[in-house]
Amino acid sequence: MASNASKAVGVDIGGTGIKAGIVDLEKGELLSDRIKVPTPAGAEPKDVLDAVTQVLDKLGVADDTDIALGVAFPAIVKSGRTLSAANVSKSWIGFEAEKFFEDGLGRGIHFANDADVAGIAEVRYGAAKGVEGLVILTTLGTGIGSAMIYDGVLIPNSELGHLQRAEHKRDAEGYAAYSAMEREELSWEKWAKRLQWYYDYVEFLFSPDLFVVGGGVSKHSDEFLGLLKLNTPIVPAVHRNNAGIIGAAALAVPVVEALPAVK
Structure with missing residues (x-):
């Protein structure tokens, strides 16, 4: 090729x-x-x-x-x-x-x-294109995937979905992935409270310049992103569930x- x-x-x-x-x-x-x-x-x-x-x-x-x-x-x-x-x-x-x-x-x-690879799609063609500093893309689906991109360069295998919750048996994705919302039949508001904990935690650890949210649920971003109160801008992925492809x-x-x- x-x-x-x-x-x-x-x-x-x-x-x-x-x-x-x-x-x-x-x-x-x-x-x-x-x-x-x-x-x-x-x-x-x-x-x-x-x-x-x-x-x-x-x-x-x-x-x-x-x-x-x-x-x-x-x-x-x-x-x-x-x-x-x-x-x-x-x-x-x-x-x-x-x-x-x-x-x-x-x-x-x-x-x-x-x-x-979803992060690469967004940095080359989507919401992270031309963004300086640290971009953290998260995919909210069966689990929580993550991609860290600094000045357009991928830092592979970050696995931020497996951040541990003190004194809890479930990690971040077990608590806050979209699958948890579906499994526990949470409202957007209740799920957003879990996402607030998660993004607050990641924000404190890494001080990113931009969050990009991908995965299938990103097509419903207007239902939950506005409920989050963060210092870091947070936007839906341009390519949504096609970003991986x-x-x-x-x-x-x-x-x-x-x-x-x-x-």
Whole structure:
């Protein structure tokens, strides 16, 4: 795949759904329909691979190795290995995930944490574009994902959804993720009180310059963001629940940077 190609495929693997699409890398927009299938029960590696193959088939790119492919996954990712498994099978812990997908799909891929790629989508094409200082993107869904971006540079694997609550059994995402709101049938107001605790905590620890809120619930941002009282500006992600697809695709293609002149 040539650098600076005009399009790529992004696959976003989540705790409840696997989404994919073909992305225009200049505009940061989907060129195709968004394809979605449920994440298989138990989310074991082979079953997830089969589901990813299914979405690529539906997109018509399963055999097209000329188009770059990026895959986002809900885990700490280092050197292609998944080191955690918050909302998928424990089989992924310490698993050579990138090689597993490459072997199974018969092609090279770019493999990264799902919230990190969503952060890349927003810094290249969305709410964090051109923002100086520290931007913290959080995805509110099955869990709480996070991406930390300083002056446009990603600091990977921040995992701020797993901040611990003193003297409580549940971590931040167990208490304040969108899934907690659904599970406990909370009103927007009651859920916003939990989010207030969470963003107050993150704000105190990191003093960010901007919060960006992504995930599926970001389409309802007018229901809860206005209820939060923070010193840091907080805005919805421009690409909402497509940010993972767009960011995964964007990272699949190397960007040719200007090289310094050689004297």
